[in-house]
Amino acid sequence: MFTEFNLENLENSKEILENLLDENRKKIDDLLKIENKTYKNFVLPFQEIGENTNDFLTPIFHIDSVKNSEITTKVYEECIPVISKYETDISQNENIYMALKDIQSKKQSTLSNIQNKVLENEIRDFKLSGCHLENNKKKRLEEISLRLSELSHKFSQNLLNATNEFEMVIDNFEDVKEIPASDLELAKFEENGITKYKFTLQMPSYLAYITYGTSREKREEIYKAYCTKAPQNGKIIEEILALKNEKVKILGFDSYSHYSLATKMASKEEDVISFLEELGHKAKNRAKEELEEIKQIAAKDGIIDFQSYDMSYYSEKLKIAQYDFDEEYFRPYFEQQSVLNGFFDFLHQMFNIKFTKANTTAWDEKVKVYDLSENDKTIARIYIDLEARKDKRGGAWMNNWHSHYRTSNGEIKLPTAFIVGNFPQSTNETPSLLRHSDVVTLFHEMGHALHHLLSKIEEPFVSGISGVAWDTVEFPSQFLEYFSYDKDVLKLFAKHYKTKEVLDDEAIDKIIKAKNFQSSLATLRQVEFALFDFKLYQKLYKTEDEIQDLLNTIRDEFAVMIPPKYNKFQNGFSHIFSGGYAAGYYSYKWAEVLSADAFYMFIDSGNIFNKELGIKYRDTILSQGGSYDMDKLFFNFTQREPNIDSLLKIDGIIS
Structure with missing residues (x-):
């Protein structure tokens, strides 16, 4: 039913991959020879070829992030040029492009909306990869893609090495x-x-x-x-920006930001900028007050020249003073397994899904694997790897492995996903005790995972998170996050790991009240990151100094605390230089408007465990994957347009 996670043959991955891709090329050649091409005999098997390639590659790339070693890095670097060349060849194959266009023009009226969505996305992506261009331009795009893949990996590896040194x-x-x-x-x-x-x-x-x-x-x-870690990433950024700029100019776009919006819900660059600036300006006055409150606490210790490295220390003291909130007090109540068990109970109550421990292997003994079932029928599998390790890259993320879809011979394939975190480690003496902020992160990543795992779509290219516009992909993750601050939800798992005593109402109230502690400062920080990212790709910034000047200009307008000159935040901004968020970091805030608005429906219903609403959300949002644009799915769920005020209210910026 599920493919086991097995990398015993890791060292030979390049050779196996080359053989797989050669087989793929033959299969595609055979598909192109079909005279009367239809959706069933051409598009379905073409999607399966892509899905099978991802199924093989995902564990190889995943292992390099979670069990990094000389071998995983070597294998990754061997496979990158092979897959990069193959993907470029496929995406620039004019015969496939013409076949898809032909099927769309001749068969459109006989196809379902979802099948037409697959064709629409594919034809758009073939255009964006330059398949209609002359061969010399295609060749240059191929070279650029390969180099960008290498630079992205190098950026990540530099950060990991610097972190470990x-x-x-x-x-x-x-x-x-x-x-x-x-x-x-x-x-x-x-x-x-x-x-x-x-x-x-x-x-x-x-x-x-x-x-x-x-x-x-x-x-x-x-x-x-x-x-200041990984200063060599400064030069890598220069090269990444130059290559991305060259790539989009070849494709006929004014800038990389312009190109980025071709696959997003936002349609105009000025819409993104004005949205971020509006948020920033609305949050700034309150953020100044929040900073002043921290400085006053620091002043009691005689700190007059308040600096960035004082922020977290005195913020924590202020939090305790204002809310009597001490993150450490709560950790014994958030033992990792207890949190997972209660979280699963909540998800069963909300979405009618059960989690059952699976007896299977993973990449580390601390990884927990569960099968998901609905009405006693197994529907998906999830791998959960939460504890920090020296060989794991920083941050938290969800990786999709298999997608839910129906094969061309009618078999239903079940989806799988990985959730990865860097939470406190367990030892022989002490279990992994999470901070509440870790709990929030777990809810966030599970939101992504469920979006992928609860898909009912039978076309792999728009099933789960596939085909979802990047600026709405954070909607389900942020939506689920909000529940991690609810009293009744917390009581399902906030139990002292020794005494089993449930966290009392007074303590939970402190978590809820502290939720919007410094929310305006946090909003400004996200606005700063998002504006820097988006503006960075609106024109070509050629040198580290020019990049720094742009960041300084944005900080001058929006930051209330300017970091020291030695701070080179950009050299560690892996989301946009080694992740998929280039000219798309604004997505977090863009999607948060949808998340906050959807969550308010549960608040307004008077029942946070509103199962009817939960099932409706599951069926209208999660199960639909990328089969329809998210603005349509959102309207189907809420019966109205999203409202930015819900986000400002939920963050305590307006009342």
């Missing part, structure tokens, strides 16, 4: 006395009979010191290391 060792207990016991235990080691503490740039360790580290000098040391 840095260590800050402290032997003075006074410098670590405020750090929570669970974090201190992970940092502690003995050397020559002396107890010392080691902090790294891995997120749980970095956050522990920047948030609770008593020594201002040490906070600056780790902050500076974090925001």
